[in-house]
Amino acid sequence: MGQRKSGHVTLHDVARACGYSVSTVSIVLSEAPLSQNVAASTRERIRKMARQLGYHPDAFARSLRRRRSQTIGVLAYDLSDPFCTPIVRGIQDGLQPAHFVPLLIDAQTQRKLFDSYLRMILERRAEGVIVIASWIFQETNLLADIEKNHVPIVIVGRDLTGRNISSLLVDNEAGGEMSLRHLRDLGHRHIAVIRGPEELFDSEPRWAGVQRAAAASGVSIDERLVFQLPNLMDSFTGFEGGLAFARQMLASRRPFTAVIAFDDLTALGVVRGLTEAGRRVPQDCSVVGFDDVLPAMVATPSITTIHQPLKEMGLLAAAWTLQAIEAREKGAGKRIQLHQAAPQLVVRESTAPPASKEKSKKQQA
Amino acid sequence: MGQRKSGHVTLHDVARACGYSVSTVSIVLSEAPLSQNVAASTRERIRKMARQLGYHPDAFARSLRRRRSQTIGVLAYDLSDPFCTPIVRGIQDGLQPAHFVPLLIDAQTQRKLFDSYLRMILERRAEGVIVIASWIFQETNLLADIEKNHVPIVIVGRDLTGRNISSLLVDNEAGGEMSLRHLRDLGHRHIAVIRGPEELFDSEPRWAGVQRAAAASGVSIDERLVFQLPNLMDSFTGFEGGLAFARQMLASRRPFTAVIAFDDLTALGVVRGLTEAGRRVPQDCSVVGFDDVLPAMVATPSITTIHQPLKEMGLLAAAWTLQAIEAREKGAGKRIQLHQAAPQLVVRESTAPPASKEKSKKQQA
């Protein structure tokens, strides 16, 4: 009935329907400070009518006028990677109390999409941007655009403080250390390592951590048992890489009793490869992953891994973004921060002490 | 430099900078039909200046004026469920060519969040809504609101055509049949079944399919080998349920050589339970899942399952929504549709013929 041209009920409609001016209605419905001055009876009447007509304020008009979008762009490099979703959830939860909404989109590991969606995010006047990144994010040209528009940006999963961007990631090196130390404590001495792809930021520090812990605890790592995943990678090539390397390792007949895989999917690939060849995990060979994503938890044996506090990282990313926005409003200069979240060793079923002391016997069979 | 009060470059800025009126600049930059009448030289000049200043049209102002948001609200019941993400990807891909953007949010299986986010979607004037649903979506009050605002809506994962909503889901019954027939063809006769939670729409038809195929192929299902998952469920309780039931089945000492699990996570739980008790999959017991999500693929043994064409379903959902929007513009009445996507059996490592004992030996023939 009250609907004029647009399919939506507007302030105007409500005003006309209850005989007050648009201003009054607006003041009441948006609970502006002035609404204290509005007679309680009027308030009641207006509210009732609004409800009755099914009025919802138009976010566009409101944002245009208030110059606030209440939106944070969230750009995930690959939503189907189980790594992303807990972070996203943390972000959403962190934004909600401030009445901000994430504008969440999936770059599907394609640079082209990434770019065009980033532009879209700017056009929708996001007040901040959170990028969940990995290799996809190495160019700076878009950053320049963002900077030009003074939109605060936080990146999770990479350290880009060098390019003046607040960054949030797990302490990869500590995680690497943990995995090696765990295996060492179990008694392993012949440990294979599958490093991450060269392009991926996490690869280097994890490997460094492993090496450091090895040196510190007197374990030497046989170079011939160190592999590296190839570059192009969606969450699935990790699995395939793990599988391929496991086969390769076994074929080389070089003895090893444990594998440190770059991430959980890689670890699962390794398990597959070992199982294929008749090696049992963990009795014949231990495997440890990294990330602690769902598949690692529900596989049998479940994968011992290095847990990343993903949800907490998402929460923090949201908090930083909001606080950067606030700072900008107050005219405060922007402050770039870095946080390395503490990883945590989660011991599950895929690791155990190495078989017996006569290692070669069983393993070469 | 050109930026006045807002942090953003506006049409006005561009106009002033190159000495044309706002209208002209708008016409050129938005490639309106009138822009054919604009001298090529002016066009060039304007474009160049826009680029130089870093102008991006304000989506709010544009949407307000054009009365189009170019946005489809996408409400996922649980983004961290690996079931959701492929659908989301399909939706996003289906929307892109039409220059629509999904406003994607995660209801986290909470009705309260679901409601408040749905309102938010309406306020942001989404031109359509796609709900990826399961149990969470059983009330109609919100639907009424949506209807009132004439926003087309499509639901994927449930049949709500009864409530006048276009629905898109897998043919659960066919899937159920497939899983039973697969096991039967392998020679299994003692098959346990774990049904889905009662509240979940999929549960019933899958079970019906299993029963139908059983009847048709002369396999009888022992009622005492039929279980049902409890109601409250995030994607993880499926796993726990499977594990619990596996233990229970084994404890009952009732013989069975295969398990049909409600979904992949449940299947993985079953595998865990069987393994715990020393039963090998598939040599001692076969397990089949449903959905074909990532964890089923990367586990060892990989899980034989019923594949849902999730991405295609997402694409179709997007197409339907867009076409409903178009129809509404043309004043055509709304048409509600139903599609049951064809599932597909994916044979992997978790199923095999039953161990050849007394009875099964004969039946293999």
Next chain:
DNA sequence: AACCAATATTCAAACGTTTGAATCTTGGTG
């Protein structure tokens, strides 16, 4: 009776676009 301070409500301009209608240039034609 004039004045004041609350209290209650409305005006009108603005946010950044788009677009139908209006205006201003042209050069070409009769």
Next chain:
DNA sequence: CACCAAGATTCAAACGTTTGAATATTGGTT
């Protein structure tokens, strides 16, 4: 030289809000 049709550009109103300033309505003091 008056006239016209394109061709090129601009006017001005609108989209649905918000908000500082203005106005109208009270009853209460001097």
